[in-house]
Amino acid sequence: MKRDIWTSCAYTVSLITLDHCNLETQVRVLEKSGVDLLHVDILDGHFSPSMPLGLETVRQLRTKTDLAFDCHIMTDPQDYFIDELLDIGVQQIVFHAETQRHIDGMLNRIHARGVRAGVALKPSTPLSQLDYVLEKCDCVLLMLINPGFASAKNETQVPYAERKIRDLREMIEGRGLDTRISLDGRISRENVRSFGTGLADQFVLGSTCLRRTDLEGSLEEMFALRKDILKGGRA
Numbered sequence: 001m002k003r004d005i006w007t008s009c010a011y012t013v014s015l016i017t018l019d020h021c022n023l024e025t026q027v028r029v030l031e032k033s034g035v036d037l038l039h040v041d042i043l044d045g046h047f048s049p050s051m052p053l054g055l056e057t058v059r060q061l062r063t064k065t066d067l068a069f070d071c072h073i074m075t076d077p078q079d080y081f082i083d084e085l086l087d088i089g090v091q092q093i094v095f096h097a098e099t100q101r102h103i104d105g106m107l108n109r110i111h112a113r114g115v116r117a118g119v120a121l122k123p124s125t126p127l128s129q130l131d132y133v134l135e136k137c138d139c140v141l142l143m144l145i146n147p148g149f150a151s152a153k154n155e156t157q158v159p160y161a162e163r164k165i166r167d168l169r170e171m172i173e174g175r176g177l178d179t180r181i182s183l184d185g186r187i188s189r190e191n192v193r194s195f196g197t198g199l200a201d202q203f204v205l206g207s208t209c210l211r212r213t214d215l216e217g218s219l220e221e222m223f224a225l226r227k228d229i230l231k232g233g234r235a
Helices: 020-033 055-062 079-088 103-111 161-174 189-195 212-232
Strands: 010-014 037-043 068-074 092-096 116-121 139-143 180-184 202-205
Touching: 010 212, 020 055, 020 212, 037 055, 037 079, 037 202, 055 079, 068 079, 068 116, 079 092, 079 103, 092 139, 103 116, 116 180, 139 161, 161 180, 161 189, 189 202, 189 212
Parallel strands: 010 037, 010 202, 037 068, 068 092, 092 116, 116 139, 139 180, 180 202
Antiparallel strands: none
16 A cells, blocks of 8 residues: 555655755755655745745756655735646645635635645634634644744744644544644754654654755654654554
């Protein structure tokens, strides 16, 4: 049976973390290491004050790898970027509730193209935003820091992160859903160890976990951690 790449303490590696002058080479390292998902952050410099990846880079990279593209849309508005990504051929698109006026409609629009769809929430956005759309979400991405501030050294994970993760897990299980929980924002080894045994399904790995100068070695460490966690059972 083929392994489900969207669950079981899945790792999705942020392209922002990689060396953009040697992007294809670094993606080959990810492939060799056994990574299944590439986390593609699309930012517009407005909703989030940085613009590390352009659509043309994503389009070219799509022709060079078979890895699944897990896209996180941090733009205002969203429609143009989502349509472009659907045409490029990605496997999952998660968009922010804060900048989408028609959450239900956008979920339908993405699903109609055969792509997994979900909603992302900034740290302070309440889970009540999901109340009537959770059943349509393949994934909910919880940001543990504010969008676009990963480079700010004084920006740390919000203190209420664990409570929000546990509350979302309770919502999902209470409704008998298969919605995945993805965590993003300075994800650490301790985060993976704390939440990877039944609370969260996917972890966006960035500079806190991965060393750009030793990508292969740091991935080996993360996979060893996952193996250890999965042998230990649920939290």
